[in-house]
Amino acid sequence: MSDSTHKPPRLALAYASLLVRRPGLVLLAILALFGVSLWGTTKLTINSNQLDLISQDLPEVKEVKRVIDMVGGSGYLMLALRGEDEATLKKVSDDIATKLMADKEHVRFITYKVPVEFVQQNMALFIKTEDLTEGKRRIMAWLKDQLRRNNPFFIEIQKTEPVKLEMTDLIDKYSSVGKKSIRDDYYISKDRKMVLVLIKPMWDSNQLGKTKDFVEQLRQYLAEYGKSGGVKLTEDYDKMGNTQEVFYGFTGSYKTSVDDSYAIEESLQPVSLIAFAAIFLITILAFRKWVPTVIVASGTVLGTIITMGFTYVTVGELNMITSILGGLLMGFGIDYGIHFIFRTRLELGQGKPYDQAIRDAVVNAGRPALVSAVVTSGSFFVLMISEFRGFSQFGFLAGCGTFIIGVLLFAWSPALLAIAGRINPEWPKKLIGEMKPPATQSASTGKELRIPRPGLVLVVGTVIVGFMCAFAIPWSDVDVPTDRPASMADRIKAGVRFNYNSRALIPEGQPSVKLQDEISARFDISSDPIAVYSKTLEEAKAIYDELTDPKNKEKYSAIDQVVSIYTFVPPPETAAANAKILQEWKEELKDIDVAALPPEAQDKAALFMKMLEARPFDVHGVPDIYASQFVHLPETKPENHGYLTFIYPNVDLWDGKKMLTFVDQTSNIPTPQVKDASGKVIAEAQVRRAAGAAPLFARLARIVLSDGKLTVILVTLWILVMHFLDFRNVKLALASVIPLTVGLAMMLGIMTLADLHLNFMNIIILPILLGFGVSHGLYLLHRYLEGTSPVVALRSVGAAVASSTLTTAAGFAALLAASHNGLKSMGIVACIGLITTLVVSFTVLAAVMQVMWDRLPRKLQDGVQHAPSSGQTSSDKSEAA
Incomplete structure (x- = not known):
């Protein structure tokens, strides 16, 4: 081996010397910074408003803010009452509504019943003319038969059956407006066993904290009502009540948003402890000792607290995404301490004094640790390009936190050991132990220890990797369902699949989602609507006509129903034709005495006679009880005055693909130019965009998908560039990323075989794994470049690499205990990726190192057998590699 050795950088030596010469000062500085950061950490709050996490300049955000200003948002907090007795359900809903309407602090308005008399009396104007004509024919036939039979002089020579009035088909066809039954004022299900109370809080559905507190307040009130109201109220999502007990539950966009977000937070509490x-x-x-564990664990805690203090100074608050930062940093950060302790043990094992051992450990382990910290931090920083502020803030804080913890552990741990060494030079060795330099030759044969058959390992590894990669590649365009297990043949054809169904992410049996499904079945209604804004009534009419035109049925195939103020206005042509029929009908019946009808038919006949009085009306004839649902509230800003048209989907919005289709169809609604009677243009032709939770989630989904792909590309380029700058050698740079690239490729193949899918949550793990996976190759190759054979490199730093990987994997594995399936999927993907990169490090990378070693000149290898393995990096060896 050449005598010329590459000396460590002066800055590294100066830093290491400072830690050994002034350990007390270093510890005092760290503890002072910790004290200030702890104060800042106690001031941190979590902003639960998800709307703040998206760029406020996005059109989706601007439109939803307009709707919030107009009516408080497009969704509701739904209170569902379930019971066997209809009268009891209605009484309870009346009592609850009275209480809620008095709560001006929390409740904007409620909807639980709407008078249907006006609609009933005017329904004949909405019916298709041919159906009205058919109805008239049936009713007249029945009426004549009834009058004839009720005549006291009626005599039947040959007995005949009375004419039956069969109107069920027509009644069912026109028994609701906007899927609200016109048979009952209450929002009651068809089976009369569930009543809905729709609550509009004073805030929008993105303010999760307020919704959570309000729901708890409602629970307390309902419990008190049960004690004094004569009817017991119990929260349950399965049972059916009776006259003495009513079961209730909460759902709607307000509640499902809270449940999903707080399921993550509640899952992380036990997960963090585990x-x-x-x-x-x-x-x-x-370590097989508790002292080094305490040293690195305490340093990691200190670094995490300092990062939280840094968060308070720079960002000011946490959000629902960055709230998981502490646990993640502890799993990552402890790795730096592990590598330092292992390296110090190795240096002590060579018989060095404690101060020199600490100094050499900082220098030798510090460089790959620093490169690893820079690369990992940069991988997180890449997330800052995201439009989603949750990801961009997470990337910034995680990147800074990784670097902070890495630097701190390489200050805290050496300083503590230096203090111990000053008290007693033998203490560092006793406290953390020592590791004798690994043998370079076999004790029995005297031959050099080497990786057996590296060429064969590379060939076998290449075949296995190629085989696993083949599983990850989609070989067919067949869309394999992700909501059920796929056959092995289907998995191989489809490759790694992306599961767009958000139901796969939420906890199993989430009550609010379960209740939402029950409401959809009982009421035949879809989930919360989205809304389209219009400045004038004319524009609202143009939107309604565009969306309800039968010619556009295919164009708006994902729309179930459109509810507008014009829903309550009969079509002019139909109304005119039907009014004429009603007038003629009334004339035909003017001599009929209602009292002559059977008693059971007299009430219906009275209503029927009122229906004959119906006359066409325009939008200004719609009663305020209906019109107010679509008009801005009095406190709305002047620039947002106008009208809303509500759109309900006919697809499951939990299915991401269907949600994107629905949003695409409702984000590009063209309306023509509108002129008044004089020909003046009162509304220009334009394209309308719907607002609500669905468009926001759709935008977020597209951001996640786009950012996931882009960040993986950028992180990969960042890693390659930094590795090349570190090694200044293309071959070494490529060798160092073998565990990362090969490990992730194998991970994707395993996911295919195990029928695991990428989704909106675990896709963010990919850039994180890329950032963490760099450490395997860095530590092994830097040890190798110090002038050691591959076996020595593996034996000296392999334990540290394995331990650090397993601690990180353990942190992610704890997510398997979470009730939130999205977190579970993140844990599964991370664990697979970490283990595969570790296995590749000890097999493929080890074989590559052995091949490079075997190609070195023999004199260099012989020199290594007799040269110190620590603190020297052969420049000749680097050039030969």
Whole structure:
């Protein structure tokens, strides 16, 4: 081996010397920073308003803010009452509504019943003329028969059956407006066993904290009502009540948003404890001593708190995404401490004094640790390009936090050991142990220890990797369902699939979603609507005509129903034709005495006679009780005054693909130019965009998909560039990313075989795995470049690499205990990726290192057998590689 050795950078030596010479000062500085950061951490709050996480300049955000200003948003907090007794349900809903309407602080308005008399009396104007004519024919036939039979002089020579009035088909066809039954004022299901109370809070559905507190307040009130109201109210999502007990539940966009977001937060509480316990246990098993475990664990906690203080200074608050930052950083950050302790043990094992051992450990392990921290931080920083502020803030804080913890652990741990060494030079060795330099030759044969058959390992590894990659590639365009297990043949054809169904992410049996499905079945209605804004009534009419035109049925195939103020206005041509029939009909019946009809038919006959009085009316004839649902509230800003048209989907919005289709169809609604009677243009032709939760989620979904692909590309380029700058050698740079690239390729293949899917949550794991996976190759190759054979490199830093990977995997594995399926999927994908990269490091990368070693001149190999393995990096060896 050449005598010329590459000396460590002066800055690294100066930093290491400072830690050894002034450990007390270093510890005091760290503890002072910790104290300030702890104060900042206590001031941190979590902003639960998800709307703040999206760029406020997006059209989807601007439109939803307009709707919020106009009517408080397009969704509701739904309270569903379930019971066997209809009268009890209605009484309870009346009492609850009275209480809620008095709560001006929290409730904007409620809807639980709407008088239907006006609609009933005018329904004949909405009916198709041919159906009205048919109805008239049936009713007249029945009426004549009834009058004839009720005549006291009626005599039947040959007995005949009375004429039956069969109107069920027509009644069912026209028994609702906007799927609200016109048979009953209440929002009651067809089976009369569920009543809905629709609550519009004073805030929008994105303010999760307020909704959560309000629901708890409602629960308390309902419990008190049950004690004094004569009817017990119990929250349950399965049982059916009776006259003494009514079961209730909450759903709607307000509640499902809260449940989904807080399911993540509640899942992370036990997960964090499990992760910390698992990481602590693995660290103890790796060190086989408790002192080094305490050193690195305490340093990691200090670094995490300092990062939280940094968060308070720079960002000011956490959000629903960055709230998981602490647990993630602890899993990542402890790795730096593990590598330092292992390296210090190795240096002590060579018989060096404690101060030199600490200094050499900082220098030798510090460089790959620094490169790893820079690369990992940069991988997180790439997320800052995201339009979704949850990801961009997470990327910024995670990147800074990774670097902070990495630097701190390479200050805290050395300083503590230096303090111990000053008290007693033997203490560092006793406290953390020592590791004798690995043998380079076999004790029995005297031959050099080497990776057996590296060429064969590479060939076999290449075949296996190629085989696993083949599973990840989609070989067919067949759309395989992701809501059920696929056959092996289907999996191989489809490759790695993306599951767009958000139901796969939420906890199993989430009550609010379960209740939402029940309401959809009982009421034949879809989920919360989205809304389209219009400035004038003429524009509202143009929107309504465009969406309800039968010619556009295919164009708007994902729309179930459109509810507008014009829903309550009969079509002019139909109304005119039907009014003429009603007038003629009334004339025909003017001599009929209602009292002559059977008693059971007299009430219906009285209503029927009122229906004959119906006359055409325009939008200004719609009663305020109906019109107010579509008009801005009095407190709305002047620029947002106008009207809303509500659109309900006929597809399951939990299915991402269907949601995107629905949103695409409702984000490009063309309306023609509108002129008044004089020919003046009162509304220009334009394209309308619907607003609501669905468009926001659709935008977010597209951001996640786009950012997921882009960040993977950018992180990959970042890693390659940084590795090349570190090694200044293309071959070494490529070799160092083998565990990363090959491991992730195998991960995707395993996901295909195991029928696991990428989704909107675990896709963010990919850039994180890329950032973390760099450490495997870095530490192994840097140890190799110090002038050691591959076997020595593996034996000296392999334990640290394995331990650090397992601690991170343990942190992610703890997510398997979460009730939230999205978090579980993140844990599964991360664990597979971490384990495959570790396996590749100890097989494929080890074989590559052995091949490179074998190609070195023999004199270099012989020199290594007798040269110190620490603190020297052969420039000749780097050039030969």
